[in-house]
Amino acid sequence: MTPAxxxxxxxxxxIAGNGFFAGVICQGRALLTEEEEGFWMSGVNPGSxxxxxxxxxxxxxAFKERYLSVLFDIASEACDFxxxxxxxxxxxxxxxxxxxxxxxxxxxxxxxxxxTLDLPKVEAAQNQPRIDVVLIERANxxxxxxxxxxxxx
Amino acid sequence: MSSFGTVxxxxxxxxxxxxxxxxxxxxxxxxxxxxxxxxxxxxxxxGPHGRRKNPGIQVGHVKQLVRQFDIRECAARHFxxxxx
Numbered sequence: 001m002t003p004a005x006x007x008x009x010x011x012x013x014x015i016a017g018n019g020f021f022a023g024v025i026c027q028g029r030a031l032l033t034e035e036e037e038g039f040w041m042s043g044v045n046p047g048s049x050x051x052x053x054x055x056x057x058x059x060x061x062a063f064k065e066r067y068l069s070v071l072f073d074i075a076s077e078a079c080d081f082x083x084x085x086x087x088x089x090x091x092x093x094x095x096x097x098x099x100x101x102x103x104x105x106x107x108x109x110x111x112x113x114x115x116t117l118d119l120p121k122v123e124a125a126q127n128q129p130r131i132d133v134v135l136i137e138r139a140n141x142x143x144x145x146x147x148x149x150x151x152x153x
Numbered sequence: 154m155s156s157f158g159t160v161x162x163x164x165x166x167x168x169x170x171x172x173x174x175x176x177x178x179x180x181x182x183x184x185x186x187x188x189x190x191x192x193x194x195x196x197x198x199x200g201p202h203g204r205r206k207n208p209g210i211q212v213g214h215v216k217q218l219v220r221q222f223d224i225r226e227c228a229a230r231h232f233x234x235x236x237x
Binding site: 033035036038039040042043046047048049050051052066067069070072073074077078090091094096097098099 | 155156157181182183184186192193194195196197198211213214216217218220221223225
């Protein structure tokens with residue numbers, strides 16, 4: 001059985017669109033699977049991206065790259081901020097149900113002490129998936145943040 | 154087959170023709186956008202060097218697409234090594 005771990009991730013990104021800048025703050029869920037050749041990170045929310053790499057950090061980067069490429073594609077096609085926001089929310093809210101079921105199963109194993117990772121742990125009940133898409137009218141360095149990845153517990 | 158193996162893009166389209174009839178796909182700048190009824194897949198890769206006729210797509214992406222559309226049983230008939 002391939003080991004699978006329930007992850008939370010938080011990304012804060014500034015995206016340029018057609019005539020606007022948007023801040024996208026994503027608090028998502030993903031499943032990390034460990035295979036013989038490396039790691040795969042598969043989204044739960046958003047459910048339609050994945051990324052793999054021979055090292056765990058490479059899988060994290062591949063997943064983030066795919067996430068950004070989707071935002072870039074949406075930004076290219078959206079004629080205004082409202083369209084961009086609606087499509088990004090649609091992207092995030094399309095839960096991958098089978099991956100979500102695997103995520104819940106992995107969470108159960110973490111809680112039973114059957115598996116764990118050397119990542120910060122976050123209570124699942126206190127970290128519900130959400131996405132905020134905000135129009136940037138005045139730039140502020142307080143919005144800058146590094147990506148965060150943690151294990152659900 | 155591991156998630157790092159590859160499947161030809163044409164085989165994936167043939168699988169979707171059968172398992173997700175009526176699906177639509179659109180090549181965007183970075184990814185394929187695939188829609189089937191109320192379900193959508195936003196981040197399906199174009200291939201390792203951008204758009205080509207039949208690039209190899211890593212199995213991990215194919216598995217996630219199949220999960221998103223919940224078509225595992227049908228997809229297993231096309232790719233028994235992936236889902237058998």
